[in-house]
Structure formats: C-alpha cells, structure tokens
Amino acid sequence: DMKVTQMPRYLIKRMGENVLLECGQDMSHETMYWYRQDPGLGLQLIYISYDVDSNSEGDIPKGYRVSRKKREHFSLILDSAKTNQTSVYFCASIRDRNQAPLFGEGTRLSVL
Amino acid sequence: GEQVEQRPPHLSVREGDSAVITCTYTDPNSYYFFWYKQEPGASLQLLMKVFSSTEINEGQGFTVLLNKKDKRLSLNLTAAHPGDSAAYFCAVSANSNYQLIWGSGTKLIIKP
Numbered sequence: 255d256m257k258v259t260q261m262p263r264y265l266i267k268r269m270g271e272n273v274l275l276e277c278g279q280d281m282s283h284e285t286m287y288w289y290r291q292d293p294g295l296g297l298q299l300i301y302i303s304y305d306v307d308s309n310s311e312g313d314i315p316k317g318y319r320v321s322r323k324k325r326e327h328f329s330l331i332l333d334s335a336k337t338n339q340t341s342v343y344f345c346a347s348i349r350d351r352n353q354a355p356l357f358g359e360g361t362r363l364s365v366l
Numbered sequence: 367g368e369q370v371e372q373r374p375p376h377l378s379v380r381e382g383d384s385a386v387i388t389c390t391y392t393d394p395n396s397y398y399f400f401w402y403k404q405e406p407g408a409s410l411q412l413l414m415k416v417f418s419s420t421e422i423n424e425g426q427g428f429t430v431l432l433n434k435k436d437k438r439l440s441l442n443l444t445a446a447h448p449g450d451s452a453a454y455f456c457a458v459s460a461n462s463n464y465q466l467i468w469g470s471g472t473k474l475i476i477k478p
Contacts, residue, residue: 285464296455296470297410304464344409351464354400354412355457 256281260345260358267365273332275361277345286328287346287355288312288320297344303328335365368393370458372469380477385443387472389456392437398459399439400466401430405452413441413454443474451476 259278267273277286284305289297299312301320309320317339321329328347332339342362346355372389379385389399401413414430416423416439423430427450429442439458443450456469 294473297468299465302464348464351459352398352417354415355466356412357410359409 256356258345258347258356258358260343260361263359263361265361265363267335267363269337269365270334271365273335273339273363273365275330275332275343275345275363277328277330277347277358278326279347279356280326281347281349281356282325283347283349283356284325285348286322287344287348288318288328288330289344289346290314291342291344291360300330300343335363337365339363340365368396368458368460368467370456370467370469372456372472374472375470376473376475378475378477379446381447382445385446385450385474387441387443387454387456387474389439389458389469390437391439391458391467393458393460394437395460396437396458399430399432400457400459401439401441402455402457403452404455404471410455446474446476448476448478450474 261276286303288300298314300318301312303309303322319331342360344360345358348355369392397418399416402410403413404410414425421432431440454472457466459466
C-alpha cells in the first residue's frame with residue numbers, strides 16, 4: 255500500500271529545543287517535499303529533495319534544515335526551535351512530475 | 367515565476383446547490399494541474415489531476431475544467447452535500463521541474 259509516514263504525529267517542544275521530524279515512504283520515490291501549513295492558510299514549501307543528498311531550498315527555508323541519507327527517508331530539523339515555528343508540517347513524495355504528490359498525515363508541532 | 371491565484375477564499379452554499387472554485391495561473395508552460403481536498407485536521411487528498419492535453423475531467427460529484435487560453439482551472443461541485451465541506455487547493459506544475467505552485471485555498475461550507 256503506497257503511503258507516506260510521518261513521525262511523530264504530535265509534538266510539543268520548548269523554545270530553544272531541537273526538533274526532528276521524520277518522513278518515510280516505501281515507494282522509492284526520488285522527489286520528496288517538506289511543507290508547512292499555518293491555521294487557515296495554504297502550503298508553504300520549506301525544502302525539496304530530488305534524491306539522496308540532493309536538497310534545495312524552498313520558499314521559507316530559514317530556521318530549518320533537512321537530511322536525506324536514504325531515498326526512503328527525509329528528515330526536517332529545527333535547531334533551537336522558535337515559537338513562530340508552531341505549525342503543521344506535511345511531507346510529500348512524488349514518483350514523476352506527471353504524478354500527484356502523495357502526502358503524509360502531518361506532524362502538529364507546538365513550540366512553547 | 368509562476369503565480370497561482372485561487373478564488374474565492376471562502377464559499378458557503380446550500381446542500382444540493384453547486385459550487386465553483388477557480389484558479390488562474392500565469393505560466394503558459396504549465397502542464398500539470400491538481401485539485402486536493404483537505405478536511406479539518408486531516409491531510410491533503412488528491413481529488414483529480416489534469417494534464418494540459420485534456421480540458422474536462424469528471425469525478426464523483428464534480429467536474430474539473432481547464433481553459434488553457436485564459437489560463438484558468440476550475441473545480442465545479444454539483445449537488446453539494448455535507449461531506450464536501452472542506453478546504454480545497456489547486457496546484458500547478460510546469461513541465462520542466464517538480465516544483466508545484468499552490469493556490470491559497472478555498473474553505474467550502476455546505477449548509478443544510
């Protein structure tokens with residue numbers, strides 16, 4: 255069953271703590287995305303990864319970094335989290351550009 | 367670069383009525399178009415993907431129209447029912463890359 259899995263689903267952190275959000279897919283998709291969605295708003299692209307160690311900044315990369323050491327896994331890291339990074343984070347993957355991105359269930363992050 | 371404008375941001379219709387959501391885009395090289403549905407607190411689910419070679423696509427209870435001349439993509443829900451209450455997002459992709467440009471979303475409410 256094709257699926258994008260995000261862990262954890264919910265996370266509460268204190269300001270200044272480090273945060274690791276993980277995303278996995280079992281479809282060998284080369285391209286993966288990290289998006290952020292604030293309440294009532296649309297998606298903002300943080301990073302896009304075209305394959306292992308081939309990552310590009312999206313529209314709002316500041317305060318975030320990513321890691322992709324295996325094709326199946328794409329991590330989003332917040333070093334010293336800030337309260338304005340409280341949001342819902344979605345990971346997605348895509349096989350080809352003519353296919354629709356498949357989204358994970360999201361991680362709801364609260365930074366207090 | 368590509369810009370996508372989605373209208374309206376909020377839409378309320380009565381059960382059984384139709385609802386129309388429109389996205390206009392700027393890049394004439396846009397080739398792939400997607401509509402997603404997001405129920406409250408949930409992830410994004412693909413409703414339909416459209417290629418620029420097709421103009422009308424029908425799904426279960428909705429129709430997607432692509433007007434390439436006017437660079438307009440529309441989602442028409444016929445006979446809306448309570449289960450259609452959700453946020454809807456369009457996304458547009460050029461043929462040359464994997465970057466999608468997202469509309470800002472439409473929050474649709476179906477009133478009994």
